[in-house]
Amino acid sequence: MNIWVLLKQTFDTEEKIVLTGGGISEAGVKWIINPYDEYAVEEAIRLVEQHGGKVNLLSVGPERAGEALRTALAMGADEAVLIHDSRIPQDEWAIAKVLSAFLADQGADLILGGNFSVDNGAGQVAIRIAEQLGLPHIGSITKLDISAAGEAIVHRDAEGDTEIIDAHLPALFTAQQGLNEPRYPTLPGIMKAKKKPFRLLSLDDIPGISLQELEARTTRVSLSLPPSRQAGVILQGDLAAQAADLIRRLRQDAKVI
Amino acid sequence: MSRTILTFAEIRNHELRQVALEAVSAAVKIAGTAPSEIASCLLVPVDTSLDALERYAESLFTHGANRVYVLKHADFTAYHAELYLGAVQQVVSTANPEFIIFGHTSVGRDLAPRLASMLQAGQISDVTAIQHEDGNLLCTRPLYAGKAVEQRAFTGTSAAPSIITIRPNNIPLSAPDSSRSGEVIEVAFAPPSLRTIVRDVVRKTSGTLDLSEAKIIVSGGRGVKSTNGFKPLEELASVLNGAVGASRGACDAGYCDYGLQIGQTGKVVTPEIYIACGISGAIQHLAGMSGSRVIIAVNKDPEAPIFKVADYGIVGDLFEVVPLLTTAFREFLEHEA
Incomplete structure (x- = not known):
């Protein structure tokens, strides 16, 4: 079974958000595999343990995202591809377009992703890819x-x-919490991961994609922190x-009542 | 020529969801003063009574829709991605909308990106507020489950419609006007060929409110100590006509289903009243509930971080405090009635 897992590197969920120079500060931040994508990685590894085949990882992001891919390789995935290119706009249409152009000729039997990313939280990219590739999708799965x-x-x-759905492969599914309990990378796993195939690609390496097609449909206009909450009163008495x-x-x- | 704004009118348990009316209200907001047609897309099982249909349409008209497209199919009793997509696509090609608005619900989250991709359209997800500024439409949405907030706008030269999913409980309802009416248009639905089959739906939530739409949430953390420990929380929620939620700690410990989890992993909620019981207040949990209007915390530990965001704190054992609250609220509500 040829499985591709879509993966994004995100902030650890215990990180606070600090704004600097109009953006979100990445200084000193602990990075993790997006928790929902981690379920997808685990499920893919289990399926290959059961049926044989290969777990391929795919990410669009900056070079630091390579660390998240290495972690997933150490969990047991076989190969990783990171598409890094500053010409890719921060827009779900464009990102899905890039990923589906790459996946189009990979012969995937199954594509797995997370239900959404804990940073941007839009939950669009995986489902858009299913449509672009003409595959059926099932979102937010808890058992497979x-x-x-x-x-x-x-x-x-x-x-x-819980909806119970029948589908044939090839298909795309997105993972919800509860699907499985992701394993931790072992030390031998981490050593082996260093030798596993890892490709860093740019848009120039993906055939059949034009920059014009990647024109962003949406754009960020402003970024701010929410109003902070003040501690209220601690009630007294019995x-x-x-x-x-x-x-x-x-x-x-x-x-309110 | 007036433009069309299409909304998806979601039905759950034979009732129009509140978010369906919020979507129409969002459409009214987007329309502003420009002449606009506001149309709603309603997918109903074939055996839906005329009464029920009229009731749905009336609510939509009252809040600002001028037109309701109705499509019928035996399998519209449960969500089916391909079937729903086929239906909405058919309405889109009939109505040719400039904007399409869904609720950011289980259905909308699944359906909107697929439609957006099919139409080569941009989508802004999980929108909590919409405003016009210098001719631009700005959509406010949370990042990192609400630890930050961004405004996004549609851009570019694409002629595709703009798609928005709105977070339930956030877009204010437009003033209802019961004198308003509109037309109901039945569209003959030609279902697409299906590659997936919904063989069963296991209802675990019958009769209970979905967390994202609940006005009052009673939430439990590790302090609840066991599955049984949720009982007093359920009683309080039931008296308040609210829903029960949980922290990641309680879910990870196996006290409750992951479906109840509130936080950066899990659901983000914005109820009127959030009652946190035995929840310490980890950053990842606070991200999911800090947008609540009033937060009440019950915790044994006076140093628990949850008290730093709570409007009202009660330091005490939840197993003593929660039943007292249940009794007090019950008496108050009976007195009010």
Whole structure:
């Protein structure tokens, strides 16, 4: 089974956001594999352990994203491709266009990605790629069984309900939390990862893509921090009195009940 | 010539979702003073009663729609990506909209990017506010689950429509006007050939509110200690007609389903009242709930970071405090009624 996993490097979710010079500061930040993409990597490795085949990783991003790819290689993926090119606009249409142009002739049986990235959080790119490649997709999956014949039974999380869906490969699925418990890279895994094939590509390496097609459809106009919340009051007295006090304050001060 | 703004009118459990009306309100906002047709796309099961259809259309008209496209299919009882895409695509080719607005819900998150890609369109996801500024339409949306905020605009020379998904509970409803009406147009739906089959939908949430749309959320963390420990939280939520959520700690410990998780991984929520019980307040959790209007924290540890963002704090054992709150709210609500 030839599996491609879409992967993005993101800030650790415990990082605070600091703005500098109109952008988000990356100074001293701890980087991780986007948690939802990590489920996709784990699922791909398990599928190859079960059926044989190859786990390929694909990312668009700056060169530092190579660290996230190395981590996924150390988990057990086989090969990695990083497309790094400053001509790619920060717009989901354009990024999906680049990734699908690359994937078009890779003969993928299965493409896995995360449900969304914890930084931008738009959740568009993977599903756009499915459309560009003419593949069926199932988003936000929590369970995946694939038979040797390529028949997939997929559980999809729909706001707490579970939809059970049949699909044939090739297809694209996006991972939701609960799909699996990602493994940690082992020391031998980390050593082996250093020798695994890793390709750094630019747009010039991807046939059939024109810069004109990559014209951004959306653009950032401003960036700011949300208003910070102030600590309020700690209620006093015995607990029953505090409960009554809370209701009075919700009614009279906050006016929410 | 007036332009068209299309909204997707999502139905859940035989009711129009609140976000369907928020989408129409967003369309009114986008329209501004320019002459615009506001159309809604409604996908209903074939056995939907005329009464129900009228009720849906009335609500949409009241909030600003002038036209409702209705498509019927036996399988519109549950979401099916290919079937829904085929239907919306058909409405898009009929209505030729300049903007298309979905809720940023399970359905909208799945359907909008696929449609956007098909139409070669740009999409701005998870929008919490829309404003006009110097002739530009600015869409506000959270980054890092709300740790930062950006404004985005549509750009470029593409003639494709602009697609927006709006976060539930954020776009204010336009003033309802029950004298407004519009036309209902039934579109004969020609379903596409399907490559996926929805064989079953396991409803785990019947009768309970979705977190993203709940006005009141009672949320539990590690302090809840067990699956059973969520019981008092469920009782409080039920009295308040709210929903139950959880922190990553509680989910990772196996006390509850991941579907309840609130935070940077999980759901971002913006209810009127958020009651955090036994939640310490890790940064990744705060990102998911700091946009709540009023935050109440119940925690044994007076030093817990959650108190730094809480409007009202109660230092105490949640297993003592939460039942007291349930009783107090119940008495208050009975007294009010």
